[in-house]
Amino acid sequence: MNADCLFCKIIDQKIPSEKVYEDKEVYAFKDIHPKAPFHILIVPRTHIDSLAKIDEKNITLLNPIFLAATKIAKQEGFLEKGFRTVFNCNREGGQLVYHLHLHLLAGKQLGGAMGA
Numbered sequence: 001m002n003a004d005c006l007f008c009k010i011i012d013q014k015i016p017s018e019k020v021y022e023d024k025e026v027y028a029f030k031d032i033h034p035k036a037p038f039h040i041l042i043v044p045r046t047h048i049d050s051l052a053k054i055d056e057k058n059i060t061l062l063n064p065i066f067l068a069a070t071k072i073a074k075q076e077g078f079l080e081k082g083f084r085t086v087f088n089c090n091r092e093g094g095q096l097v098y099h100l101h102l103h104l105l106a107g108k109q110l111g112g113a114m115g116a
């Protein structure tokens with residue numbers, strides 16, 4: 001728990017969110033400014049700033065995030081139709097909130113421009 005972190009506060013229920021899924025390792029909730037009909041953020045319960053902080057010791061934090069992504073896609077009926085997952089990393093990657101999070105977008109034909 002990082003006292004200044006928005007997503008730590010969301011995990012702790014100090015700030016409200018629309019929960020979509022949770023388990024021992026991760027918490028997933030609706031993005032407040034959705035870019036697709038279904039747009040959620042999957043965050044590890046352990047605070048880590050960004051993908052840039054992943055190393056040999058903490059790489060295992062990523063497994064439950066991707067497992068949650070496929071479980072949620074199945075739960076919401078997007079597994080076969082398809083979905084997109086995105087990590088924005090640091091300033092030029094467009095990261096605004098510095099608690100690692102995986103965006104999961106679905107529910108329409110998503111545009112092909114990765115850099116847009």
Ligand code: AMP
Nearest residue numbers: 017030031032033088094095096097098
């Ligand atoms: P990023 O640019 O990858 O750091 O994405 C941060 C995301 O968090 C953005 O898509 C925001 O819309 C979303 N966001 C910011 N504050 C909240 C909040 N209180 N509840 C849900 N999503 C939020």
Ligand code: ZN
Nearest residue numbers: 005008047099
């Ligand atoms: Zn945090």
